[in-house]
Amino acid sequence: MRGICSDRVRPRQxxxxxxxxxxxxxxxxxxxxxxxxxxxxTNKMTLYRHFGSKDELIAECxxxxxxxxxxxxxxxxxxxxxDALAQVKGWVRIGAERVLSxxxxxxxxxxxxxxxxxxxxxxxxxQEFKVEQRxxxxxxxxxxxxxxxxxxxxxxxxxxxxxxVNRQSVGPxxxxxxxxxxxxxxxxxxxxxxETLIADDRAR
Amino acid sequence: MRGICSDRVRPRQxxxxxxxxxxxxxxxxxxxxxxxxxxxxTNKMTLYRHFGSKDELIAECxxxxxxxxxxxxxxxxxxxxxDALAQVKGWVRIGAERVLSxxxxxxxxxxxxxxxxxxxxxxxxxQEFKVEQRxxxxxxxxxxxxxxxxxxxxxxxxxxxxxxVNRQSVGPxxxxxxxxxxxxxxxxxxxxxxETLIADDRAR
DNA sequence: GATGGAAGTTACCGATCGGTAACATCCTCG
DNA sequence: CGAGGATGTTACCGATCGGTAACTTCCATC
Numbered sequence: 429m430r431g432i433c434s435d436r437v438r439p440r441q442x443x444x445x446x447x448x449x450x451x452x453x454x455x456x457x458x459x460x461x462x463x464x465x466x467x468x469x470t471n472k473m474t475l476y477r478h479f480g481s482k483d484e485l486i487a488e489c490x491x492x493x494x495x496x497x498x499x500x501x502x503x504x505x506x507x508x509x510x511d512a513l514a515q516v517k518g519w520v521r522i523g524a525e526r527v528l529s530x531x532x533x534x535x536x537x538x539x540x541x542x543x544x545x546x547x548x549x550x551x552x553x554x555q556e557f558k559v560e561q562r563x564x565x566x567x568x569x570x571x572x573x574x575x576x577x578x579x580x581x582x583x584x585x586x587x588x589x590x591x592x593v594n595r596q597s598v599g600p601x602x603x604x605x606x607x608x609x610x611x612x613x614x615x616x617x618x619x620x621x622x623e624t625l626i627a628d629d630r631a632r
Numbered sequence: 633m634r635g636i637c638s639d640r641v642r643p644r645q646x647x648x649x650x651x652x653x654x655x656x657x658x659x660x661x662x663x664x665x666x667x668x669x670x671x672x673x674t675n676k677m678t679l680y681r682h683f684g685s686k687d688e689l690i691a692e693c694x695x696x697x698x699x700x701x702x703x704x705x706x707x708x709x710x711x712x713x714x715d716a717l718a719q720v721k722g723w724v725r726i727g728a729e730r731v732l733s734x735x736x737x738x739x740x741x742x743x744x745x746x747x748x749x750x751x752x753x754x755x756x757x758x759q760e761f762k763v764e765q766r767x768x769x770x771x772x773x774x775x776x777x778x779x780x781x782x783x784x785x786x787x788x789x790x791x792x793x794x795x796x797v798n799r800q801s802v803g804p805x806x807x808x809x810x811x812x813x814x815x816x817x818x819x820x821x822x823x824x825x826x827e828t829l830i831a832d833d834r835a836r
Numbered sequence: 837g838a839t840g841g842a843a844g845t846t847a848c849c850g851a852t853c854g855g856t857a858a859c860a861t862c863c864t865c866g
Numbered sequence: 867c868g869a870g871g872a873t874g875t876t877a878c879c880g881a882t883c884g885g886t887a888a889c890t891t892c893c894a895t896c
Contacts, residue, residue: 439873455748457661460853472855474873482854532748540801541745544659544736558802582807583791583814589807590794597744598762603786603793610787610818617821643843664883676885678843686884 440478442468448489452532456486456542486539487549493535494557501564512571516584519565520611523588527604533592561585574618583614644682646672652693656736660690660746690743691753697739698761705768716775720788723769724815727792731808737796765789778822787818 446468450459461482465475479485500522508514532538536554543550562585569577569584588611591604598604650672654663665686669679683689704726712718736742740758747754766789773781773788792815795808802808 453748455661455746457659457746458748461855462853471874471876473857473875476855477872533745537797537801538745541737541742541797542659542661544657544662544800554801555803558798558806562802562807579810579813579817582810583817585807586794586798586811586814587787587790588794589798590790590792593741593745593797594762594790594793596748597741597758598766599759602762603766603789606783606786607790609783610790613783613787613821614814614818617817665885666883675844675846677845677887680885681843 439468439470439474442470443475443478443485444489444492447485448493448535451486451489451539452535456539461485483549486543487553490536490539490550490553490557494553497557497561504568512568513573516565516568516572516574516615517612519568520584520608520615523591523611524608527588527591527595527607528600530592531595531600533596534589537589537593569618574615575620576618580614580618584611587611587614643672643674643678646674647679647682647689648693648696651689652697652739655690655693655743656739660743665689687753690747691757694740694743694754694757694761698757701761701765708772716772717777720769720772720776720778720819721816723772724788724812724819727795727815728812731792731795731799731811732804734796735799735804737800738793741793741797773822778819779824780822784818784822788815791815791818 443464447464450464450467453459461475462472464485465472468475475485479488500519504515504518504522508518536557539550540554545551562581565585566578566581569581574580587607591607594602595604647668651668654668654671657663665679666676668689669676672679679689683692704723708719708722708726712722740761743754744758749755766785769789770782770785773785778784791811795811798806799808
């Protein structure tokens with residue numbers, strides 16, 4: 429009588445997927461473990477047997493979200509093999525799609541806002557994820573031959589992070605609508621002489 | 633036996649100040665009304681007589697935070713009377729100070745992350761605040777004679793919003809450390825020919 | 837000094853929270 | 867088939883949540 433496919437997914441994975449969705453929808457503190465277990469078509473005991481605590485479930489969800497986000501780097505390389513500049517532009521495009529389509533920002537950044545407690549097991553996951561993303565983008569900008577690659581990559585990071593969080597406050601017609609234009613301007617400027625990106629008004 | 637000064641502040645204001653601090657420290661959903669009342673050296677009944685519900689207290693706190701944030705526009709004008717460009721740069725400087733010193737982002741943006749519920753009374757406060765900030769900065773950029781003032785102001789907004797939220801994930805040494813450099817580069821670029829900001833590689 | 841409103845106190849409500857014990861059932865694999 | 871581990875079920879725990887009732891005390895004002 430069981431479903432052909434969906435119920436063949438083990439409870440652990442069902443819980444993870446369901447929890448990620450509900451955390452996004454209601455916020456981490458806005459949904460309880462019992463509701464998560466029921467939505468995952470299982471029960472609280474099974475949830476606790478797999479994850480031990482709500483905090484660990486949160487951390488595991490974020491680990492999965494981080495791994496999923498890391499896949500985009502493979503996709504970028506696969507779609508633009510060897511062309512680092514195209515990959516940077518692809519990063520902007522993918523980011524823009526997320527900003528426009530999702531409505532809720534980065535799971536890990538949102539979790540950092542909701543969990544100011546410094547001892548929470550999720551904090552380490554968040555920190556490591558963000559550091560890795562930063563390094564990867566910086567490396568990409570370097571390989572793309574952009575001027576001031578570290579500054580450009582951090583600028584792009586801030587623009588995307590700002591767009592995703594700002595959309596949650598203002599909606600899709602706010603400043604986030606300019607994310608692509610802003611990012612492209614930054615990239616374009618850094619393809620010229622370095623002085624163009626740094627304040628420097630001396631005559632040619 | 634009462635304190636000379638601090639206890640002369642009415643309970644309503646004590647509650648608002650305390651709630652703002654505790655919301656910042658523990659998150660909106662991470663602190664209860666009873667704890668807020670006690671920290672404000674009063675009690676739950678008085679809190680509810682003044683605000684009616686926790687949700688309304690949240691909204692009122694954000695209203696106050698928004699009003700306080702609006703004071704910076706007066707300060708900018710007072711410190712740089714008539715010099716719109718200097719005010720834009722002052723906006724960057726003040727934003728950088730907040731990023732570096734506060735450690736926790738914009739109260740209103742954080743609240744938007746913690747309260748995905750669209751019917752929450754705080755949502756309207758957040759939206760109106762962010763829209764007003766956007767309009768004011770855009771107006772400032774226009775008066776400063778910058779090229780593409782709307783694009784520049786939204787870019788600056790995204791950079792600041794990104795810096796404040798990213799700091800909560802990565803800490804002060806992450807991409808947010810480049811906020812000033814990024815913002816100044818954007819401003820500098822928009823002081824030149826418009827083509828400098830928009831992708832345009834034609835020869836001179 | 838009397839009065840009225842603001843504030844404090846205590847106790848309580850139902851609901852929900854995260855988390856656990858004990859036991860029944862299922863499914864897989866040897 | 868049999869056995870053992872994974873899963874389901876039910877009931878329960880203490881704590882805390884947001885919110886309220888009833889009553890007392892304070893304090894400024896007239």
